[in-house]
Amino acid sequence: xxxxxxxxxxxxxxxxxxxxxxxxxxxxxxxxxxxxxxxxxxxxxxxxxxxxxxxxxxxxxxxxxxxxxxxxxxxxxxxxxxxxxxxxxxxxxxxxxxxxxxxxxxxxxxxxxxxxxxxxxxxxxxxxxxxxxxxxxxxxxxxxxxxxxxxxxxxxxxxxxxxxxxxxxxxxxxxxxxxxxxxxxxxxxxxxxxxxxxxxxxxxxxxxxxxxxxxxxxxxxxxxxxxxxxxxxxxxxxxxxxxxxxxxxxxxxxxxxxxxxxxxxxxxxxxxxxxxxxxxxxxxxxxxxxxxxxxxxxxxxxxxxxxxxxxxxxxxxxxxxxxxxxxxxxxxxxxxxxxxxxxxxxxxxxxxxxxxxxxxxxxxxxxxxxxxxxxxxxxxxxxxxxx
Ligand code: NZQ
Ligand code: ZN
Numbered sequence: 532x533x534x535x536x537x538x539x540x541x542x543x544x545x546x547x548x549x550x551x552x553x554x555x556x557x558x559x560x561x562x563x564x565x566x567x568x569x570x571x572x573x574x575x576x577x578x579x580x581x582x583x584x585x586x587x588x589x590x591x592x593x594x595x596x597x598x599x600x601x602x603x604x605x606x607x608x609x610x611x612x613x614x615x616x617x618x619x620x621x622x623x624x625x626x627x628x629x630x631x632x633x634x635x636x637x638x639x640x641x642x643x644x645x646x647x648x649x650x651x652x653x654x655x656x657x658x659x660x661x662x663x664x665x666x667x668x669x670x671x672x673x674x675x676x677x678x679x680x681x682x683x684x685x686x687x688x689x690x691x692x693x694x695x696x697x698x699x700x701x702x703x704x705x706x707x708x709x710x711x712x713x714x715x716x717x718x719x720x721x722x723x724x725x726x727x728x729x730x731x732x733x734x735x736x737x738x739x740x741x742x743x744x745x746x747x748x749x750x751x752x753x754x755x756x757x758x759x760x761x762x763x764x765x766x767x768x769x770x771x772x773x774x775x776x777x778x779x780x781x782x783x784x785x786x787x788x789x790x791x792x793x794x795x796x797x798x799x800x801x802x803x804x805x806x807x808x809x810x811x812x813x814x815x816x817x818x819x820x821x822x823x824x825x826x827x828x829x830x831x832x833x834x835x836x837x838x839x840x841x842x843x844x845x846x847x848x849x850x851x852x853x854x855x856x857x858x859x860x861x862x863x864x865x866x867x868x869x870x871x872x873x874x875x876x877x878x879x880x881x882x883x884x885x886x887x888x889x890x891x892x893x894x895x896x897x898x899x900x901x902x903x904x905x906x907x908x909x910x911x912x913x914x915x916x917x918x
């Protein structure tokens with residue numbers, strides 16, 4: 532097993548009715564920026580619950596954080612925080628609002644142009660230089676509620692860039708599974724597939740000695756396979772909703788990646804498809820992952836065979852199992868309502884592979900994946916195979 536440090540200071544407050552606890556979770560006397568997205572919280576009653584729980588606090592509201600949050604939008608919140616001397620941020624939303632708040636938190640005291648946080652991928656580690664924040668999660672998917680990473684889009688340059696650091700864990704996150712009742716099917720499908728792929732990025736590498744991590748990863752995959760299609764049809768079923776929400780958090784709160792190699796190339800390529808075409812994050816993963824597993828078959832076949840045997844109960848020889856495991860994954864994505872070809876989302880794809888390869892080249896990304904052997908040539912093949 533590889534050496535590791537496990538640090539996760541987020542106080543995760545899980546279950547029905549937990550939004551009430553905001554009253555004690557938010558620091559006394561804090562002046563709060565309540566950040567939210569396009570307004571779903573007004574329709575499903577979450578805004579009212581939050582406001583009731585925060586009676587007595589001074590609150591400034593900032594709405595309009597879009598899916599795949601924009602640097603340009605977030606900078607407006609940074610100005611408000613400076614002007615109004617706000618000392619705590621509450622993110623009420625999905626991954627986009629939470630990621631947006633992580634950027635706002637880091638940008639307020641950043642010395643220099645905050646765009647550098649994204650373009651130079653500045654690591655944010657100094658707790659004295661960030662605005663503390665908490666979250667009320669409304670969409671299980673990203674794990675952003677219990678990790679210190681985020682992804683922000685620069686609208687002007689169409690770049691979608693990841694950043695983070697140990698100072699960007701939420702102080703607390705309230706995860707009430709009943710909030711998923713109002714999610715459109717598309718977002719429920721996205722959530723299941725995003726979480727599933729998060730596990731795959733940290734699991735589907737090569738055989739190693741992280742036996743416990745493998746078993747943990749497989750258990751999350753099996754849970755998502757079992758409940759995913761059902762939760763889309765029955766989001767008010769509490770057993771399904773709570774297992775869905777907890778699986779999404781566990782998929783990307785750092786635990787299963789400790790001491791093991793990780794890939795993340797599906798995400799890196801997928802972010803480009805969102806930046807170029809506005810395709811939902813999870814849907815880009817369903818487009819890229821199957822091609823990536825095929826192009827990187829030799830590197831990944833040991834683990835693909837393990838995945839096939841343990842997660843899908845496949846039998847036969849390892850090569851056959853490994854291939855069939857990819858088919859089963861695609862089948863699952865289809866069951867979850869995902870298209871798995873780029874041409875299902877855009878007709879204007881013929882230059883996509885070259886565009887992405889050029890971008891990676893400019894950024895100096897020569898080799899991605901757990902063995903850094905996903906060369907630019909391989910990226911090109913992966914994207915072209917996904918057309
Ligand atoms: O904006 P509002 O009106 O709230 O509507 C949102 C949005 O339109 C809606 N929604 C959220 N909760 C709802 C709801 N509608 C009804 N009822 C509710 N309870 O859902 C839409 C999508 O929301 P969004 O936050 O964009 O979705 P998601 O949580 O999937 O987040 C995606 C973003 O997270 C990033 C992605 O790249 C993308 O930008 N990711 C963040 C990660 C992280 N921080 O660790 C990891 C992920 O891999 C991912 O990259
Ligand atoms: Zn993701």
